[in-house]
Amino acid sequence: MILMNAFTSEPSALRKAMLSAAHRVIQSGWYVLGEEGRQFEREWAERSGVNHGVGVGNGMDAIEIALRALDIGPGDEVITTPMTAFATVLAILRSGAEPVLADIDPDTGLLSQESVGRCLSARTRAVVLVHLYGQIRFPDQWCTFCDEAGIHLIEDCAQAHLARWQSRPAGSFGTVGAFSFYPTKNLGAPGDAGMLVTNDDQIAAKASRLRNYGQSVRYEHPELGLNSRLDEIQAAILIERLKWLHEFTERRQTIAERYLNEIHNPAIQHMARPVSRESHVFHLFVVKCQSRDALLGHLYSKGVQSLIHYPIPVHHQRPCQSTRLDPEGLTSSERHSETCLSIPCHPQLSDLGVERVVDAMNSFQRV
Numbered sequence: 178m179i180l181m182n183a184f185t186s187e188p189s190a191l192r193k194a195m196l197s198a199a200h201r202v203i204q205s206g207w208y209v210l211g212e213e214g215r216q217f218e219r220e221w222a223e224r225s226g227v228n229h230g231v232g233v234g235n236g237m238d239a240i241e242i243a244l245r246a247l248d249i250g251p252g253d254e255v256i257t258t259p260m261t262a263f264a265t266v267l268a269i270l271r272s273g274a275e276p277v278l279a280d281i282d283p284d285t286g287l288l289s290q291e292s293v294g295r296c297l298s299a300r301t302r303a304v305v306l307v308h309l310y311g312q313i314r315f316p317d318q319w320c321t322f323c324d325e326a327g328i329h330l331i332e333d334c335a336q337a338h339l340a341r342w343q344s345r346p347a348g349s350f351g352t353v354g355a356f357s358f359y360p361t362k363n364l365g366a367p368g369d370a371g372m373l374v375t376n377d378d379q380i381a382a383k384a385s386r387l388r389n390y391g392q393s394v395r396y397e398h399p400e401l402g403l404n405s406r407l408d409e410i411q412a413a414i415l416i417e418r419l420k421w422l423h424e425f426t427e428r429r430q431t432i433a434e435r436y437l438n439e440i441h442n443p444a445i446q447h448m449a450r451p452v453s454r455e456s457h458v459f460h461l462f463v464v465k466c467q468s469r470d471a472l473l474g475h476l477y478s479k480g481v482q483s484l485i486h487y488p489i490p491v492h493h494q495r496p497c498q499s500t501r502l503d504p505e506g507l508t509s510s511e512r513h514s515e516t517c518l519s520i521p522c523h524p525q526l527s528d529l530g531v532e533r534v535v536d537a538m539n540s541f542q543r544v
């Protein structure tokens with residue numbers, strides 16, 4: 178079976194480096210908020226083109242802490258997309274703010290600026306822009322849009338490690354960028370981890386208090402925070418995995434280019450091509466198909482795993498049924514959730530594997 182991820186087939190040099198990183202931390206006897214974490218924060222902030230990185234427990238907390246560090250909470254509205262991991266919206270709810278859901282552009286799956294415009298109100302404080310599937314697209318237009326509306330841009334970069342727009346990395350456009358290092362992400366830890374990145378000294382300082390019970394100096398708590406710290410074993414292993422990230426990203430992009438060029442089946446529709454190679458890091462390679470469930474079954478019968486990102490748009494989730502939506506509806510998101518399918522596109526996928534996926538995709542017949 179060709180799987181969506183294949184961690185155990187990673188290069189043995191990487192597997193060994195991960196083990197010795199864990200060994201290093203255990204030998205040191207320092208496990209939470211230490212030198213490994215600070216080094217990873219420095220390295221990841223630098224890769225993200227900003228001054229500060231604040232390591233946190235996971236990607237969802239990175240978004241919640243970003244909002245709270247900006248004093249966004251009860252009474253405020255934050256606009257985002259229903260076509261995302263539930264965590265994006267849950268983070269907004271946990272901050273105390275109200276999420277407002279705008280529709281996507283059907284060709285890219287990314288948030289539609291027109292729809293976000295219809296969602297603005299006097300209470301809007303921020304847009305959480307999700308670089309869905311690993312693609313950053315016209316972030317400069319989002320900066321202008323948010324500046325004109327007098328609101329913050331927060332980038333949800335959980336799927337977009339090292340994606341670049343005109344050589345500038347994802348995470349460097351908004352007031353804050355939020356990253357997840359969940360195992361399946363392009364840069365993944367063997368556990369939960371996250372980080373927020375920013376150029377703003379005050380936001381970085383507030384975020385590092387918030388992740389640690391709101392503590393300013395030891396045992397003093399001027400504000401109510403949470404417990405969301407990046408531990409040393411995850412950080413040490415992420416430092417090792419970061420050394421491979423560029424090569425792994427190149428491989429994803431090469432596989433995606435082959436899929437775009439070689440999958441030609443009238444029953445299967447490609448998403449819009451990325452504007453440039455650097456602007457899409459293909460966390461997921463997604464196609465659309467009117468008979469999506471039949472395609473999923475066909476692929477399975479050919480030994481190819483596929484998954485749906487995402488089968489239920491957020492506004493159809495039970496806790497979100499009274500969420501405010503674009504008054505014109507979220508029809509593109511609904512349509513997308515019924516037709517989208519993600520096929521294997523990970524760095525360990527061999528050329529032979531790619532050919533098998535292409536053959537399986539091209540041999541599908543519409544039902």
Ligand SMILES: *Cc1c(COP(=O)(O)O)cnc(C)c1O
Nearest residue numbers: 235236237262264265335357359
């Ligand atoms: C994975 C993901 C998150 C949440 O990250 P966790 O580390 O799992 O909390 C948020 N947003 C998007 C778009 C994601 O893909």
